Every structure is written in structure tokens, then in C-alpha cells.
Amino acid sequence: MKGERTRQSILDRAVDLASVEGLEGLTIGRLADDLGMSKSGLFAHFGSKEELQLATIEAASHRFINAIFTPALREPRGYPRLMAICRSWLSYLRRGVFAGGCFFAAASFEFDSRPGPVCDAVRRQMNDWIGALEKAIRMAIDEGHLEPAVDAAQLAFELNSLFFGANFSHSLLKDRKALDRAERAAHDRLESLRVKPRKRRAG
Amino acid sequence: MKGERTRQSILDRAVDLASVEGLEGLTIGRLADDLGMSKSGLFAHFGSKEELQLATIEAASHRFINAIFTPALREPRGYPRLMAICRSWLSYLRRGVFAGGCFFAAASFEFDSRPGPVCDAVRRQMNDWIGALEKAIRMAIDEGHLEPAVDAAQLAFELNSLFFGANFSHSLLKDRKALDRAERAAHDRLESLRVKPRKRRAG
DNA sequence: ACTGAAAACGAACGTTCGTGCTATTTTACG
DNA sequence: CGTAAAATAGCACGAACGTTCGTTTTCAGT
Numbered sequence: 001m002k003g004e005r006t007r008q009s010i011l012d013r014a015v016d017l018a019s020v021e022g023l024e025g026l027t028i029g030r031l032a033d034d035l036g037m038s039k040s041g042l043f044a045h046f047g048s049k050e051e052l053q054l055a056t057i058e059a060a061s062h063r064f065i066n067a068i069f070t071p072a073l074r075e076p077r078g079y080p081r082l083m084a085i086c087r088s089w090l091s092y093l094r095r096g097v098f099a100g101g102c103f104f105a106a107a108s109f110e111f112d113s114r115p116g117p118v119c120d121a122v123r124r125q126m127n128d129w130i131g132a133l134e135k136a137i138r139m140a141i142d143e144g145h146l147e148p149a150v151d152a153a154q155l156a157f158e159l160n161s162l163f164f165g166a167n168f169s170h171s172l173l174k175d176r177k178a179l180d181r182a183e184r185a186a187h188d189r190l191e192s193l194r195v196k197p198r199k200r201r202a203g
Numbered sequence: 204m205k206g207e208r209t210r211q212s213i214l215d216r217a218v219d220l221a222s223v224e225g226l227e228g229l230t231i232g233r234l235a236d237d238l239g240m241s242k243s244g245l246f247a248h249f250g251s252k253e254e255l256q257l258a259t260i261e262a263a264s265h266r267f268i269n270a271i272f273t274p275a276l277r278e279p280r281g282y283p284r285l286m287a288i289c290r291s292w293l294s295y296l297r298r299g300v301f302a303g304g305c306f307f308a309a310a311s312f313e314f315d316s317r318p319g320p321v322c323d324a325v326r327r328q329m330n331d332w333i334g335a336l337e338k339a340i341r342m343a344i345d346e347g348h349l350e351p352a353v354d355a356a357q358l359a360f361e362l363n364s365l366f367f368g369a370n371f372s373h374s375l376l377k378d379r380k381a382l383d384r385a386e387r388a389a390h391d392r393l394e395s396l397r398v399k400p401r402k403r404r405a406g
Numbered sequence: 407a408c409t410g411a412a413a414a415c416g417a418a419c420g421t422t423c424g425t426g427c428t429a430t431t432t433t434a435c436g
Numbered sequence: 437c438g439t440a441a442a443a444t445a446g447c448a449c450g451a452a453c454g455t456t457c458g459t460t461t462t463c464a465g466t
Binding site: 192 | 326387
Binding site: 006 | 443444445
């Protein structure tokens with residue numbers, strides 16, 4: 001009972017630490033110090049560093065979903081929801097949901113050339129994310145909001161790229177216009193693929 | 204004399220190692236083993252790990268410029284050169300110029316929240332790169348190839364985002380269509396901003 | 407070929423890493 | 437309450453980290 005609570009607070013801190021120092025830079029000793037507990041006490045919760053990393057990814061995913069999808073799913077499906085996801089993503093960066101920028105952007109570039117269970121877990125998360133983006137796009141097509149010819153995978157790729165680019169310009173270059181640029185690019189791109197509502201007949 | 208040659212071969216290997224393991228994961232012992240030399244012998248060339256990291260960034264920059272700009276600068280300025288940069292970038296990823304994908308994409312996301320001399324050096328490199336992109340865009344505007352209203356900084360942001368996105372989809376997701384998607388997106392975007400050559404009078 | 411300098415080496419330093427153990431404390435429950 | 441179980445602490449380990457130092461090897465210029 002108590003264990004579960006402790007575990008959660010460990011992971012909460014681990015997610016932020018890893019978003020700054022990286023999943024490999026995330027260290028058991030450092031994490032234990034931060035939480036005022038012993039290395040071995042913390043270690044017992046996970047059994048290995050790799051398990052800690054995997055659990056941290058899982059915890060980060062929950063935080064991500066809460067920040068992006070939970071609010072966006074309140075919007076009506078189709079174009080509004082798709083646009084809400086974009087705005088949620090940028091606002092999630094602005095609000096600093098993770099201490100060191102987007103956890104998954106960092107993890108993606110850290111592990112993209114280091115095969116293993118951690119790499120697999122990151123890839124799985126990112127495939128889910130891209131899949132969810134594509135789904136929202138297909139919904140917008142089905143609702144008649146986007147042109148039927150739109151390639152969902154292509155558009156998802158482009159939107160995701162803009163988010164990564166925003167993270168980069170915002171966090172590393174400290175460009176205060178980064179998020180505005182990304183929002184403008186996403187908006188313009190979506191607008192260009194939008195079905196113009198000349199007549200309200202198509203359903 | 205000999206020292207400079209050794210130093211260069213160290214950095215050559217360091218660049219590839221760091222593009223896989225990260226600039227922090229780049230380890231003096233590992234690097235020395237790879238090169239069949241002693242830790243202390245290697246260490247003496249740099250005096251500290253941080254200096255090794257900074258020198259590695261510098262070396263990576265040379266390789267990057269050789270792969271991207273040297274060929275692109277042979278194209279006539281304006282639209283052709285801009286498009287050549289885009290294609291060079293994607294081909295540079297395809298050819299595996301760095302062992303672990305784009306060195307600078309990895310470094311950017313690794314150090315974007317870790318202030319210090321290494322972060323500063325990465326930021327400087329990336330500012331140079333974005334600046335060069337903007338310059339190529341402005342040239343295309345000046346040559347009358349792109350609409351005069353084009354916002355160079357905005358377009359540079361978008362192109363760079365596509366490159367990062369390509370790196371991500373290519374390296375982590377192993378999506379074989381990643382580079383094609385990025386090229387298509389870049390091409391379409393540039394085409395949409397292009398001055399249509401209806402009559403060959405302007406210029 | 408000789409020699410002074412430059413380069414590389416080998417061993418060791420103190421620290422931190424992840425990971426085992428064995429106690430001890432704390433918690434949950436009958 | 438008391439007690440079994442769960443959670444945490446303490447300590448030690450071997451390996452790897454960056455770094456220092458004194459020695460030895462290799463090179464370049466005369």
C-alpha cells in the first residue's frame with residue numbers, strides 16, 4: 001500500500017529528472033538523494049536500472065496523455081479535436097509539463113540508435129502517439145472536415161515534425177517565437193487541407 | 204605533427220561514438236579502447252572531458268558542412284540551391300554520414316536543458332545552421348524565385364522541423380518512407396511559395 | 407646518429423555507478 | 437494490541453568514470 005505511493009512519487013521525480021538528464025543520465029543515487037531516501041531502498045522498488053527506466057517511460061506516458069489527450073478529447077471529433085491536439089501539444093511545452101522539455105522527444109533522440117528494451121519501449125510509445133495523431137486526422141476526413149485525399153500518415157508526420165521543431169527552437173535556441181511559429185505552420189497546413197464549408201450539405 | 208594526426212583520428216571516432224551514445228555517453232575509456240590506445244594518452248590531447256566534447260562538436264560540424272553545404276554550394280543560388288540543401292540533408296541521413304543519425308539533432312535534444320559550455324557550443328552550431336538556411340531562403344527571395352512576402356525565419360523553422368522529423372521517423376521508428384515524406388513535405392511547401400515562372404521577364 | 411621535445415603509456419587516485427546482501431524499521435491486519 | 441509482511445536502511449562489492457603523475461617510447465631537426 002505504502003509501497004505503491006512511494007513508487008509513484010519516485011517515478012514522478014524520475015520523469016522530470018530524466019527529461020533533463022536523459023534516461024541514461026537518470027541515476028539511482030541522484031534520484032534517491034533528491035527524494036531523501038536510500039539508494040537501496042529506492043532500488044528495491046524496481047530491481048534494476050532498466051526496469052526503472054521502463055517504469056519511468058510508462059509514468060511519463062500517463063503525464064503526456066493527461067496533458068494532451070484528456071483535454072483534447074473534450075472537443076468534438078474532426079477538425080476541432082485535431083486542432084485542439086496541436087494546441088494542447090504546444091501549450092504542454094509552454095507550461096513545462098516536463099522539467100526539461102518534451103520527455104519523449106528527448107528519449108526518442110537519445111535511444112534511436114541504441115537497441116534494447118528501452119529503445120523498444122520508447123518506439124512503442126511514439127508509435128502509439130503517431131497512431132493517435134493519424135486517427136484524429138482520419139476522423140477529420142471522415143467528418144468531412146479535411147479533403148478525402150489527405151494522406152493521414154503524411155500529415156501526422158508533418159505535424160509531429162513541427163512539434164519536435166518547436167521543442168528544439170524553444171528549449172535549445174530559446175526562441176520565444178518558436179511556439180507561435182509551430183502553431184502558425186500547423187494551422188496553415190491544416191487550413192490548406194480543409195474542406196471549405198461553402199454549403200452545409202455534405203455530412 | 205604526429206599529434207595532430209592522432210587528434211584528428213580520435214575526433215573522427217568520437218563523432219561517431221557520440222552520435223550513437225550521446226555526448227555524455229561518450230566515454231574516454233571506451234573511446235581509447237576503440238582506438239587501441241591508452242586512456243591517459245588520449246586524455247592528454249584534450250585535458251578534460253568537456254574539452255573533448257567541445258572538440259567533438261567542432262569535428263562534427265566540419266563533417267556536417269562537408270556533407271550538406273559543400274555539394275549544395277555548387278548549385279546556382281536561389282531556389283535550386285535551397286532545394287539542394289534539403290536534398291543534401293536527407294541524403295546525408297540516408298547515407299549515414301554519422302553512425303547514429305544526425306549528430307546535431309541528438310546533441311540538441313541531449314543538451315537543450317543542461318546549461319554550460321557544451322550546451323552553448325551546440326546552440327551556436329545550430330544557430331549557424333538555421334542562419335545558413337535563412338540565408339539560402341533570402342537568396343531565393345532576392346533572386347525572384349520565392350514570393351517576396353515569405354518569412355525566411357518561419358520557413359527555416361519549418362524545413363528544419365521536417366529534417367528533425369525525418370531523423371526521428373527514420374532512426375527510431377524505422378519508417379522506410381520517412382525520408383520520402385520529408386522530401387515531399389519540403390518540396391510541396393517550397394512549391395507553394397514559389398513565384399510561378401509564367402513569363403520569363405522578371406529577374 | 408644524436409638529442410631534446412612531443413606523444414603515448416601504465417598504474418593509481420577518489421568518486422560514482424548499478425547491484426547484491428542483511429538488518430532494521432514501518433506498515434497493515436487479525 | 438501483537439505480529440507477520442512489507443518497506444527501507446546500511447554496508448559492501450566490482451567495475452567504470454574522469455583525472456593525475458612519473459616513466460617510457462617515438463618522432464623531428466640538426
